[in-house]
Amino acid sequence: AQSVAQPEDQVNVAEGNPLTVKCTYSVSGNPYLFWYVQYPNRGLQFLLKYITGDNLVKGSYGFEAEFNKSQTSFHLKRPSALVSDSALYFCAGSMGSGNTGKLIFGQGTTLQVKP
Amino acid sequence: GAGVSQTPSNKVTEKGKYVELRCDPISGHTALYWYRQSLGQGPEFLIYFQGTGAADDSGLPNDRFFAVRPEGSVSTLKIQRTERGDSAVYLCASSPDPNYGYTFGSGTRLTVV
Numbered sequence: 001a002q003s004v005a006q007p008e009d010q011v012n013v014a015e016g017n018p019l020t021v022k023c024t025y026s027v028s029g030n031p032y033l034f035w036y037v038q039y040p041n042r043g044l045q046f047l048l049k050y051i052t053g054d055n056l057v058k059g060s061y062g063f064e065a066e067f068n069k070s071q072t073s074f075h076l077k078r079p080s081a082l083v084s085d086s087a088l089y090f091c092a093g094s095m096g097s098g099n100t101g102k103l104i105f106g107q108g109t110t111l112q113v114k115p
Numbered sequence: 116g117a118g119v120s121q122t123p124s125n126k127v128t129e130k131g132k133y134v135e136l137r138c139d140p141i142s143g144h145t146a147l148y149w150y151r152q153s154l155g156q157g158p159e160f161l162i163y164f165q166g167t168g169a170a171d172d173s174g175l176p177n178d179r180f181f182a183v184r185p186e187g188s189v190s191t192l193k194i195q196r197t198e199r200g201d202s203a204v205y206l207c208a209s210s211p212d213p214n215y216g217y218t219f220g221s222g223t224r225l226t227v228v
Contacts, residue, residue, distance in 0.1 A: 101213025
């Protein structure tokens with residue numbers, strides 16, 4: 001069965017330090033992978049996607065993610081965390097080319113950045 | 116409009132009642148999706164429309180749930196005989212191309228009492 005897992009319910013990091021939010025996937029075919037962020041009482045906002053090409057993907061607001069096929073991972077990273085990055089982050093995946101775009105989401109990771 | 120609009124933003128209904136949730140996608144987006152997000156969980160896929168037709172309704176939990184998109188734009192998610200377990204945030208999203216991610220609305224928070 002296809003699945004996306006975020007092994008950490010919460011990640012705490014000090015402002016200015018690098019942050020990583022982990023994601024692993026089990027998606028058939030060539031996976032399309034996404035990261036979304038959700039602020040309180042707001043919809044999910046797209047951060048970045050991996051479709052094909054370079055394994056390091058750069059996205060919105062200075063975030064990046066590294067696709068690692070051998071480890072089936074797609075961890076979200078940012079070199080220097082901001083307090084305003086505190087939010088709920090979701091990793092999602094879908095089957096590659098020809099799919100309907102139906103996304104399978106992880107359970108979410110709460111990122112807490114402390115000043 | 117500029118984004119995906121969902122109405123109402125909040126809906127409280129009594130168990131057994133019928134509800135309709137509306138989604139206005141971004142103009143020109145042919146793909147439209149409904150997801151359901153329960154507290155503490157990631158969104159779960161319900162149904163996908165390409166144009167007017169439901170291309171994938173495999174996520175609808177049972178026959179109490181139904182969705183339409185008659186003119187290929189606005190979509191309505193309909194829930195009959197609501198149950199307390201239907202309480203969740205219902206998210207709508209649209210996209211010009213399903214392979215490239217999509218834009219979500221702010222959701223409708225449904226509470227069944």
